[in-house]
Amino acid sequence: MVDNIGIVDTRNIISAIAEKFGIDMSDYASTILRRRLVHTINAYTCHSADDFIDKVKRGAIDVDDFLYEMAVETTEIFRDPSLWRELRDRYLPEVCRTPDCQIWMPGITTGDELYTLEIVLAESGLQNKAKVVAGCPSNKHIENIKDGGLYDPKKIEVSEANYTRYVGKSQFNSYYTMVDNHAKMKNELLANATIYQKDILKTEANKQYRMIIYRNTLLQFNIPLYEKVIRKLTESLAIGGYLIIGNMETLEYSETGKKMQVVNENEKIYKKRID
Amino acid sequence: MSDYKAIMIGGSAGSFQVVSHIIAALPANYPLPILMCLHRLKHIRSGFVEALSIKSKLPIIEPHDKEPLKPGRIYLAPANYHMYIELGNRFALSTEDVINHSRPSIDLSFFSASYNFKKKLVGIILSGANKDGAMGLKSVTDNGGLTIVQDPKECQVPTMTQASLNATKVDYVFSTKQIIDFLLKLA
Structure with a gap:
C-alpha cells in the first residue's frame, strides 16, 4: 500500500504516461493529481511509484482503465x-x-x-x-x-435528501431500482x-x-x-x-x-x- | 515576527465557541493567514462565515478554487469541498470522496498545508467527536511544523484531541487562553 508520493515520483509518472499513452498531465492541480496517482498505484496493487511506472512501460496497464481510475469519481445526484x-x-x-x-x-x-x-x-x-x-x-x-450507475445506499440517501430540498415533482425512488443493495438509475x-x-x-x-x-x-x-x-x-x-x-x-x-x-x-x- | 507562514486550525463538535474566542482575540493587523477546516453540514453553504464574523476584526473568507492566499485573513473551508493549499500559495478545492465521513476533511487540509509550508506551519487541533485531524496533525510534526492540541480536559468532546495525542508527539497541550496567548506572541 502506497500512502504518498513525492514530486520526483510524480514527475516520473507524468512522463511515463505521456510517453506511453500520449496523455499530458503536467498541468493538473498537484494535490489532486498526487492523490489520484496514489489511488491508481494502489488500484493496480503496485508497491511503489517505480513499480507502477514499470507496469506502464511494459504495457501492462490499459489506457481506458487508467483514465477510469484517475478520474475524481464522487459527487452527489442533485448536489446544490x-x-x-x-x-x-x-x-x-x-x-x-x-x-x-x-x-x-x-x-x-x-x-x-x-x-x-x-x-x-x-x-x-x-x-x-x-x-x-x-x-x-x-x-x-x-x-x-x-x-444506471451503481450507487451505494449511503450515496442514495444523500441524493434523496438533496432531491427533497430541490422540491421535485415525483418521488426520488421512482428514478431507480434496487439491485443487490445498490441503486441503478433508470436509463430511459x-x-x-x-x-x-x-x-x-x-x-x-x-x-x-x-x-x-x-x-x-x-x-x-x-x-x-x-x-x-x-x-x-x-x-x-x-x-x-x-x-x-x-x-x-x-x-x-x-x-x-x-x-x-x-x-x-x-x-x-x-x-x-x-x- | 516569527518564521511561521500560516496557522491551520481543525475542529469539529464543540469547537465553534473556542474558534470564536480565538478569532475575537486577534487584532485587525494580525499578520499571519489563519486557515480553518471545521466540520460543517455539507448542504448548508451560507451562514457559517457570517456567524464567525460577528466578533472578528479580520476578514473571514471561504476561498474560491485557485484563490491566492493572502496574509491578515482568516480562511474557512467551504461546505462540501476539501480545501488544499497548493505550492505557490493558492487554494485548491476538491470534491473527492469524504474522508472520516467528512468533506471538508481536516486530515486532507493538514496534509496539503504541511506539504506546502513544511516547518513554517503551526497546526492546531480543537474539540471534536471524530478522529479526523489526527493523521493530519502527525503530518505537521513529520514535516517539522509546530503542533498544538486543545487540552482534552477542556474540550466539550475530546475524541479528536485524544486521537491526535495518540497519533503524534505534539509540542503543546494548551487551554483556549494559552492558545490565544501563543498566537498573539507569534505576531
Whole structure:
C-alpha cells in the first residue's frame, strides 16, 4: 500500500504516461493529481511509484482503465439543489425555447450530474426540447452510466435528501431500482443523451451549445490548463448561452473568462454576451 | 515576527465557541493567514462565515478554487469541498470522496498545508467527536511544523484531541487562553 508520493515520483509518472499513452498531465492541480496517482498505484496493487511506472512501460496497464481510475469519481445526484431549482425555474425553459437546443456536459464521470439534469428536464416536460451531449474520460465510465450507475445506499440517501430540498415533482425512488443493495438509475432517462469519450481540448468548438454544465472539474487543473479549457468552453457556447461551474469555482483568474457575464453569483451561472 | 507562514486550525463538535474566542482575540493587523477546516453540514453553504464574523476584526473568507492566499485573513473551508493549499500559495478545492465521513476533511487540509509550508506551519487541533485531524496533525510534526492540541480536559468532546495525542508527539497541550496567548506572541 502506497500512502504518498513525492514530486520526483510524480514527475516520473507524468512522463511515463505521456510517453506511453500520449496523455499530458503536467498541468493538473498537484494535490489532486498526487492523490489520484496514489489511488491508481494502489488500484493496480503496485508497491511503489517505480513499480507502477514499470507496469506502464511494459504495457501492462490499459489506457481506458487508467483514465477510469484517475478520474475524481464522487459527487452527489442533485448536489446544490438551489442551482437545479434555478435552472428549472429560469434558465432551462429559456434555452429549450431555442431551435435545436443542445446542452453540453463535457466532464462527467459517475453520471450524477447527467441524471440530475435529465430528471429536471423530464419533470419540466423539456426532455424532447433539448439534446444532451455528455463527455466522459473513459469508455468504462460510459458503460457504467448507461448501466444506471451503481450507487451505494449511503450515496442514495444523500441524493434523496438533496432531491427533497430541490422540491421535485415525483418521488426520488421512482428514478431507480434496487439491485443487490445498490441503486441503478433508470436509463430511459437518458433517451435524449449522447455520451462520448474524448478529452475536452480535442473536441470541436463552434458555438453549438446553448448551455454548458461543467461543475467542479476546473478544480483539477492548474492555471494554464484552466485557461485553455475555459477558452474551449466559451468557444463552444452560443452567444446568449449559459455556462455553469461549481459554486466555489470562478472564471475570475482566466483572461477568456473575464469576457463572460456573471448572471448568478451564488450558483456561478455565466452568460456569453460577446465572442 | 516569527518564521511561521500560516496557522491551520481543525475542529469539529464543540469547537465553534473556542474558534470564536480565538478569532475575537486577534487584532485587525494580525499578520499571519489563519486557515480553518471545521466540520460543517455539507448542504448548508451560507451562514457559517457570517456567524464567525460577528466578533472578528479580520476578514473571514471561504476561498474560491485557485484563490491566492493572502496574509491578515482568516480562511474557512467551504461546505462540501476539501480545501488544499497548493505550492505557490493558492487554494485548491476538491470534491473527492469524504474522508472520516467528512468533506471538508481536516486530515486532507493538514496534509496539503504541511506539504506546502513544511516547518513554517503551526497546526492546531480543537474539540471534536471524530478522529479526523489526527493523521493530519502527525503530518505537521513529520514535516517539522509546530503542533498544538486543545487540552482534552477542556474540550466539550475530546475524541479528536485524544486521537491526535495518540497519533503524534505534539509540542503543546494548551487551554483556549494559552492558545490565544501563543498566537498573539507569534505576531
